[in-house]
Amino acid sequence: MGTTQLESVPEPKYWHLKTVLSEALDSEFTVGEILPNERELAARFGVARATLRQALEQLELEGRLQRRRGVGTTVAPPRMGVDVGTERHTWPGAPGDTWQPVDCVVAAPPAAVAEALVTDRHEPVHIVRRSRVSHGQPVAAELLYVPHTTVPDLTAIDAPSGPARARAVLRELQRRELEGQDRAVELGSARADDAKELDRLPGAPVLVVTTRFFAEGRTAALSVATYRADTCRLTFGASGGVEIHHGPERQAS
């Protein structure tokens, strides 16, 4: 038989669809432009809406699209580079820090955090909430855990809560000598509170950056920062002092 073996492994429709859409985005659309709605696109490509959505989800995951309920689907600008450089071995809150203190409470940390801090479970710690804004939009939310062995409970001294209290804890941190730090990056999904702060739906993919700060031979603080995975590219500053030419900056729609 002269049957040429085309598509011996037929790719899924949504995968092919994603490729077609991706090429269309490159050639026929500009950043910020709004796409036809999902029902129309599905009809145009002759697939069910669920199948089309599978393709759109992938493209959103890759930072090519941005979807907002009640509004529509728009072409996303290139991901912005967000510096999480390892060169600056400084405490959170040091001069030049790009984080904004939001709040601070004293509470028992999650089990995983307690383990990393070596602190006994149920032992309350400072929990400082901070947020980070870049190019005019929120990109990350952070929870900073500081055990009382590092910074004693100052509930009675300072403001009961809010940014002022957060700043007070950060100020105390600066007085310790930082001996080193430790970073890890992994994929996660946004908890409800983080999602709200990041202007995303719960479960949205995020890059979780966990930083351990060491002082006095112990883990003196633990930072868990969640970055929007769709809009952010985490950059680790150039090592070696070479000056780098960066690509075009993110531009407004």
Added chain:
Amino acid sequence: MGTTQLESVPEPKYWHLKTVLSEALDSEFTVGEILPNERELAARFGVARATLRQALEQLELEGRLQRRRGVGTTVAPPRMGVDVGTERHTWPGAPGDTWQPVDCVVAAPPAAVAEALVTDRHEPVHIVRRSRVSHGQPVAAELLYVPHTTVPDLTAIDAPSGPARARAVLRELQRRELEGQDRAVELGSARADDAKELDRLPGAPVLVVTTRFFAEGRTAALSVATYRADTCRLTFGASGGVEIHHGPERQAS
């Protein structure tokens, strides 16, 4: 009316489902254990299979579950820490490098790579393929782009392709003086070839680590490494020389 406002913002079923399953995983299952199949789980929770799958997808994204077609859904071990330390400013292929050379060809790089290399488009470069194995399973696939301005075309000299040729290019790299490097991490989805090497389906979430190597005032090489996002936690070695106590290692099922 004495109506207490419960669930003023009712959470989606799949979200609640994910929470329930997550807790069940913590308390009633052990690593490697196989879950009931999707149809049964859906029936047990009284939801459609698609809804259940939405919850499972989230849990898989978070590295809690592992699903394999034809086999079933199993409880995943904790993510393994994979070192991508920034301290070692060395060329790829230097002693201690954990990557395995797989292949090497000479071809025109993708547009995005050509831009980063400043090389003219259509200008062929060495493309070295390498893979990385940790704890007995593949965790990452890498494409290393080396322009001919860094390492001249040695097609005529060495083996036509294969690991030997890859090693030859890496050897040549060592002879240059490395001036610095530059890293970025972002979320991506596995291309078909990478997916195959990582034993995942195309489109699986991956962490893309892009490294630029600088020498002679230029970008002398570019590495694009894709790590399995479900099983890997990228770690950046401790800064400051503090010795760290790590958690329990990944264990076989």
Added chain:
DNA sequence: TAGTGGTCTAGACCACTGA
């Protein structure tokens, strides 16, 4: 060959946005 997860359909209703 039986059983699993992966893909796909054609609907329905809901939550949210902006005019």
Added chain:
DNA sequence: CAGTGGTCTAGACCACTAG
């Protein structure tokens, strides 16, 4: 209010794995 994306259903068939 109309229109958008988000959730959910109850099916169907396919691709793969292992006994």
